[in-house]
Every structure is written in C-alpha cells, then in structure tokens.
Amino acid sequence: MSKAANARIWQLVHQERSALVEDLRGLGSEQWNAPSLCRGWSVHDVLAHLVDVAKTTRLGFARRMIAARFDFDRDNQAGVDRERRTGPAQTLAAFEAVLGRTSTPPADLATRLIEEIAHGEDIRRPLGIRRNYPIEAATPALPYLVKTSKNFGGGKERCAGLRLVATDADFSHGEGPEVRGGAVTLLLALSGRKVDDAELDGPGSVEFLGRLDG
Template identity: 60%
Template sequence: MTSRGHHIWSVVHDERRALVADLRRLHPEQWHTPSLCTQWDIHDVLAHLVDGAKTTRRGFIRRMLVARFDFDKETAAGVERERRADPQDTLAAFEAVLPSTNTPPAPLPTRLVEIFLHGEDIRRPLGLTSHYPVAQVIDALAYQLRTSTGMGGGKESAAGWRLITTDAEFAHGSGPEIHGTALTLLLAVSGRPVGRADLTGPGAEDFASQR
C-alpha cells in the first residue's frame, strides 16, 4: 500500500471512531430518525457502513452477480444483512470492523467520500456536528467532481458552475460562482440538501434551488 493509501485509511479509521463516539450517545428513539438518505433511517445508514467495511473486491463482484448487477438491490441486501434488531448490536458490529481496510473495486478516495457523506447523513438530522480534515474533504470533493452521477459522483451536478471553497484553496469549473465550505460543496454535488445560508456568491440562490 502506498503512503497515500495509508493516510487515507488513517483518516477513515479516525472518522469511524468519531462516529462511534457520537452514536454511543443516542437515545433509543433517535435511531429511527430519517437520515439524509431519504430511504434510510439512522440505523440503516450505520448498517450500510458496516456492510461497506466488510466488502471486499471479490465479494462485491460475487454479490453483484447475485443481484443481477442491480446496484440498488445489492446495497439494500447489504443493509438488511448487517442491520441487527438492536441498534446497539449494529454499533458493536461497526466497532468490530473499525480498523478494516476492505474495499469494493473502486478508487480509494471513495472511502473518504463514503465516511464523510454518510457521517453527515447521520449527524445532520440529529443536530450533531463534526470537524472533518479539510484536505481530505477536498480530496473527496475533487473525486466527486470528476465522477459521473451515474457512478455515484457529482460531475453533472456541478456542470455550469464555478465552485470555490471558503476554507481551502480550491476552485472548480466555470460559470456563476458559488462559495461554500468544502464539506458543504461535497454534500451539494453529491445530492444532499444544503441550506441557502451555507452558500454565497452570485450563483448561490439558483444553485441551492436545484439541490
């Protein structure tokens, strides 16, 4: 594994650890809170993260064959497989795979995209906040911007806009300017709702209205 790979996994493991610490504080009813992934509640998203941490390249291919290459079907099966009756047991399963470096056959930056996006899918509806490493959020954002929406990215969502981060030296694209933190822009181009107040610039209102 390259030094960059080691660093990515170090960040992923740190973020998994931070998410576990947040989830330990939840009251039982909070596990049923709808997440930013509209079809899932908080417990479902955690089960998806457990499944992701267990998924190997060979295992992913085998499971896609079983699902007849229906990615949504395969993902739903993973959530069902890893979602325990008691959310605390699902959390324990997540803790058990915290140091995992398993990954499906996808570029390594997708592991950053996964932990940042799903971390926010869980935290924002619960009113929780976290401080993510900006340099790695930029890496995740850059990956999303060069990846089509059909492959889970945000390339088309960002087309026609000039995205400028306010917490790092990063800009992408051409068109009306939208200013926001790296995390806000990552969420926006990845199809998550962001508040109009979180964006500035001449294109902010129109951009936010399309999320």
C-alpha cells in the same frame, strides 16, 4: 496515488469511523429510529450500511453486483438487511469491530472518505449532532466528485457550467457563475445531499442548490 497518500486516506477513514462511534454512544431508541438524510433509511439503517461498506471487498463487490443484477440500490438495501442487527447497540458493536479495516470495492480510494463523511452527516444532521471535520478528509474527494457522473456517486452533472470554490481549502473547479462553500459542504452537495442555503454563497449558488437531490 502514492503509498503514503493511500495510507493517509485510510488513517482519515479510520478516524471518521471512530468519531462516529463516539457520537452515537448513548442514543435513545427514538433517535436510532429517526429518518436519516438517506431517503427511506433510518439512522440505524445508515449505520448498518456503513458496516457493510467497511466489509466490502473487490471480489465480494463483483459477486454482489451480479446477485443484484447490477442494481446499486438493490445491492445497498441487501447490505443493510444483512448487517442490521436486532438492536442498535449490536449494530454499533459490529461497526466498532470493522473500524480498522482497509477493504474496498474496485473504486477510487477517495470514495472511502465520501462514504464516511456523507453518511456521517446523513446520521448527524437529523440528530442535531455537529462535527468539525478535518479539511484534509474532504479535499481528496472533491476532484473525484466533480469528474464522476451522479450515476456512480459523483456530482459531474450537478456542477456543470458552474465554478466551485472551496472557502477553506485549496480547491476550485469549472467555469461559470461562482459557487463558494466549505470543502465538506461541497462534498455533501456534489454527492446530492441537500445543504442549507446559508452554507453556500456566490451568484451560482441558487442554481447549484436547485440541482441537489436530497
């Protein structure tokens, strides 16, 4: 990927972080404590995870995985515990402090967009907050997701034997019964999130929906 493409991805990541901060200002305690779409995590917990994500470096990731005995779930929970402040306002301030960071673990840069969009929806959807994501922010992630195992955050197994078609972007993948949906919807579904039946269409949509983890 070119330097210009990398720079544009980081610009989009920073844009999504800023948009989430604006959406979270003024939430009440009940909303902060509401269950997110990440099983076992509240809205506050997911924000703490995003602070941790923004601060993760390549070397730091390697050290953390050794400490977690290469258990991704254990490492993620440790990150939440480390970055979750006493109150949501303090955690939101911590997130604002890392908005412009460009640190990343040793992974495809598209994963930074997946983190911001998927976790943004993990927070927004339970709270009834809507965001019209720029399509440009979702499309770089789709080729990565369809070729990457779900054990590493992708959706290769979820879309096997199906043809995915983005209705609002230049993206299609696979052979088989067609599944049509917006780029953001496909990103969420490929990363395992449950989406509404009405967000997908096509003869393969029922099969695809049945493969999502929630």
